Amino acid sequence: MIKRVIVLLFLLGLGLLFIAFMQGYTPDSELNLTGRYYAEHTAQDIGATNIVTAIIVTYRGLDTIGEVTVLFLTAAIVGMLLSRGNRKGKSLQRELPQSGELLTTGSYLLVPLILLLGAYVFINGHLTPGGGFQGGAIVASAILLMLLTDPLRHFSHQLIAIVESISGLLFVIIGVLGLFYAGGFLDNRILPTGELGSLFSAGAIPVIYSLIGLKVGAEFSSMLVNLSETEDS
Amino acid sequence: MVQIAMATGFILILMGLYGALTNHNILRIIVSFSVANTGVNIILVAVGYMHGRTAPILNEAVPVAEAAARIIDPVPQALVLTAIVIGLGITTLMLAFAYKLYERKGTLDISKFSELKW
Numbered sequence: 233m234i235k236r237v238i239v240l241l242f243l244l245g246l247g248l249l250f251i252a253f254m255q256g257y258t259p260d261s262e263l264n265l266t267g268r269y270y271a272e273h274t275a276q277d278i279g280a281t282n283i284v285t286a287i288i289v290t291y292r293g294l295d296t297i298g299e300v301t302v303l304f305l306t307a308a309i310v311g312m313l314l315s316r317g318n319r320k321g322k323s324l325q326r327e328l329p330q331s332g333e334l335l336t337t338g339s340y341l342l343v344p345l346i347l348l349l350g351a352y353v354f355i356n357g358h359l360t361p362g363g364g365f366q367g368g369a370i371v372a373s374a375i376l377l378m379l380l381t382d383p384l385r386h387f388s389h390q391l392i393a394i395v396e397s398i399s400g401l402l403f404v405i406i407g408v409l410g411l412f413y414a415g416g417f418l419d420n421r422i423l424p425t426g427e428l429g430s431l432f433s434a435g436a437i438p439v440i441y442s443l444i445g446l447k448v449g450a451e452f453s454s455m456l457v458n459l460s461e462t463e464d465s
Numbered sequence: 466m467v468q469i470a471m472a473t474g475f476i477l478i479l480m481g482l483y484g485a486l487t488n489h490n491i492l493r494i495i496v497s498f499s500v501a502n503t504g505v506n507i508i509l510v511a512v513g514y515m516h517g518r519t520a521p522i523l524n525e526a527v528p529v530a531e532a533a534a535r536i537i538d539p540v541p542q543a544l545v546l547t548a549i550v551i552g553l554g555i556t557t558l559m560l561a562f563a564y565k566l567y568e569r570k571g572t573l574d575i576s577k578f579s580e581l582k583w
Contacts, residue, residue, distance in 0.1 A: 239486045243479050250475040259467050260515055263533055267540055271533040275523055283521040283536065287543040299547050306554035310561045361522065365550050428523070448550075455557045462564055 279425030280358040280434040288363065289437050289444075293407065293418030300400065300447060307396075307451040311389075314458045331381050339381040346374040354445030358434040364441040368448025375453040379460045387457045396450035399443040406436055406443075470511035477504030491563045491573045495556060502552040506545050513541030 263271060270283055270291065280286040288296050353360075354367025378385060410419035420440070426433035481501025485494050514537055521539035523529055567573055 236487060239483065242486075243483055246482070247475070247479055250479075254468065254471055254475070257467075257471070260538070263515075263536075263538055267538040268533050270539055271521070271536055275529040275532070281523040283523070283532075283539040284542045284546065287539055288546060292543065295547070299550060302551055303554050306558055310557055313561045313565055361520065363546075365546060369553075428529070452553075459557070459560065459564075 275428055278420060278434060278437070279428055280437055281429050282358055282360065282363070285358050285363050285437065285441065286434075289358075289440050290418060290420045293440075296444070297404070297407070297418075300403070300444060303448065303451050304396070304400065307454050310455050311458050314462055328383060331383075335381050339377050343374045343377055346377065347371060350374065350445070350449065354442050355438060356431070357441040357445075358437045359429065359431070364444030365448050367441075367445040368450075368452060371445070371449035372452030372456060376456055379456060383460060387453070389454070389457070392450045392454045392457070396447055396454070399447040399450070403440060403443045403447065406440055410436070466516065467511050467514050470514070471508055474504040474507035474511060477501065477507065480504075489574050489576055491566065491575055494575065495559045495563060498559065499552070499556055502548075502555075506548055506552070509541050509545045509548065513538035 262268075270287055274280060274283045274286045278286040278290050280290075350367045350370035350373075352367075353362040353370055354364045357363030357367070375387070406422070407418040409422050411417050414421040418440075420435035420437045423435045423439070425435050431438070478501050481497045481499070481504060484497030484500065488494050488497060518535060518537045519526055521536040521542065523532060527535045563573065566578065570577060
């Protein structure tokens, strides 16, 4: 009882802080200095139409490497935690019920389409809303659908690991190429920036974002597969 | 508009924290943290919103020359994109640890885990 009162008091204090913050908040009517710089320079310098993509892949590309590394660490830790103990020897004791005609047939139709949409989203990351992370999540959702259809389906961990490491390695190599052939680490102008708004524009951004998409998709898939393989006993 | 989004975000944070502090089931605590995480993301996006402007994508609606006067702040959006991905990683880690704890003790009641209590 006393615990609940303390919790409520804490939340009340926090709520009062939030209310004070909201009352003191006035929305900007002009872009601030950083936002203005990005708005004015993205088209000429980067050649991407999606400014958020330009920030993530080029202006703050180093942070994105960090982000992808955090994701990789998460996938690796999940794999390490859940694959401990030889689970392969143990066979499933209980029979799983059939997943049903609707789900099975639906997944045959939908999985290729979802994969295609995922690839579209990360290849067009510099033109439309979306990008590597979103596309990777869409690709992983296709894997999730396949796992829902058949929870015992075996996915090759090795293939996932190879896709992930190769795309991560190429990402860093492209970044280093920027050091030699353009302005700095992860500079996208190692390839021509092209015409604003066309698919082959914005220099290396489509390449980098596709690699990020593959890497993120592989990482999410490995998390899903690892979590699903705990389904035993 | 901004006020509504912000109020929603703050309420979600408070709801999530309340759930995380009062629930005993670890899975419910994880769900509560996800709710609080969503609230933070909504607030961050709301801070970057400016009335009467459009998304930071240059197309027919936003000519390059007028970009600075037409778009909302792209920086919070880039931040939130990162925050969502990291939030997903944290949720996965919490789930994996919850599975490990369940394997060890056969229960998900957090009050049964008293090894680190003093």
